Amino acid sequence: MLIGIDWGGTKIEGVAMEPDGRELLRLRQDTPRHDYDGCIRMIGEMIGALEEKTGKTGSVGIGIPGSLEPKSRLGKGASSTWLLGRPVEHDLHAALKRPLRVENDADCFAASEAVDGAGVGHNVVFAVILGSGAGAGIAVGGRAHHGPNNSGGEWGHNPLPFPDVTEVPRPCYCGRHGCMETWVSGRAFEAEYSRHTNEELKARAIIEKMRAGDRLCGLLWDRYVDRVARGLATVVNTLDPDILVMGGGMSNVEELYRDLPPALAKRTFSTVFHTPIKPAVHGDSSGVRGAAWLWRD
Template sequence: MLIGIDWGGTKIEGIALTPDGRELSRLRAETPRHDYEGCLATIASLVEGMEAEAGTRGTVGVGIPGSLEPRSRLGKGASSTWLLGRPVEADLRRALGREVRVENDADCLAASEAVDGAGAGYRVVFAVILGSGAGAGIAIGGRAHHGPNNSAGEWGHNPLPMPDLAEIPGSPCYCGRHGCLETWVSGRAFQADYARHAPPEMAAAATTAPAVIARLRAGDRLAGLVWHRYVDRVARGLSLVVNALDPDIFVMGGGMSNVDELYRDLPPALARYTFSTVFETPILRAAHGDSSGVRGAAWLWRDG
């Protein structure tokens, strides 16, 4: 049995898979935000719950919203700042009483979708998470690609390309820079952009990204403007990926990937910004939906 844990900023999800990818059980809990020890305890209880249900012990892979520093193995680049500087692997090993494999959540998404999801059959898969943060992972030939600095896919911490004057310098990012893509294209950034411009009573009624999307669909003009600006920013961000890597497919994950209008509006927006005269790259929603990260985490032990 292969257990995957998706240690997200708002929820922690666990899945138990058979070696051929069949789902045995699934559990989820709210993330104890800013409580690192609480997160470890939540993960231990999810693993315990799934093992009790299956009556067997599993391997455990964990996807984190950040990465591990290649030399020290301490958490870095995590929007869940309570992971920063923590020896995540060692602490999980202690909490779970076994070896644990830890990967960036977007790398888990990329590998999962490349193996048997939307990216199956494509050689270079660029997976994007537009959720409470924003990140990306690259899978080449079905495996997560890292590079010598463990920096592949740190797309969210590039500055927003082609900013207009109102977009400079941008908001501070937890990474210490200003105006990182993550501060523009996360679901939270989308909601915040709406809230900044809406009259107080409308802002108070649209405190989540899905609530703003509901307004968009109801014909709210401000929601329409904010949506098109959001899509334009995602497009500018991905245009530099096309110009640098030109992946065979983009696979979208995270809460904002559930918005159907993204697949209608993003390709033409991207075509305006890429260097090539054509833009024919498929942009697809993660086939395993919100489960891609957790499946990819389980598969960190797929080869034993």
């Protein structure tokens, strides 16, 4: 069987799958935040539980919230900052004592949706994550694309294009200012509401107020969609992917699929915009399935 582990910033999830993609068992636990050794220990225990409960052994693929520097294989670009500079792959090998494959979680998400999700039948899939952070993965021919720097799809750490005078660059955890993540993540959407009201609400509650006719929430949503469109317009202008697949908590807002296509059409260089924009078929489970698919060959 195929075992996939999604090592996320808030949860660690594991899945045991048949080679045809049928799921046998899924497990999930809260991530021991800022506890690097604790995370590795939990992953080992989860793999053991998946094999014990299914009575089978499996190959292991692991998606991490960052990527590995191609030569040193040290963690880089991780929103879970306790992975930065750590020999993640080496330490996982030492703890698990078995062959494994480690890739960026957004790349796993892209590969999952390309293999048996919203991207089926499309050669170039750009899979966007609008969650607590913002990122993306690229899949070509059903496989994640990395590049020589292992940085393919790092969309969330490009600057917001065409900012107006009110969009002063904000600090990002990565050390830069003005990254897309600081404008289009779920946390950024919530922070925008808080700046205008001095109240804190979760994104879901803000959306419900918008649907109920709240004028401010409607304006904040329109601004949010425009920022997503500006960021993705650079992707369309540069890569022109066959499909945009949306994941993360903000991808569950139904209005995104009504409002984003015309907003994107206004921002792209081309006079036409025919690219389909679809929600991930496997939702929050796509990353862990993509990790399992790392052994599809």
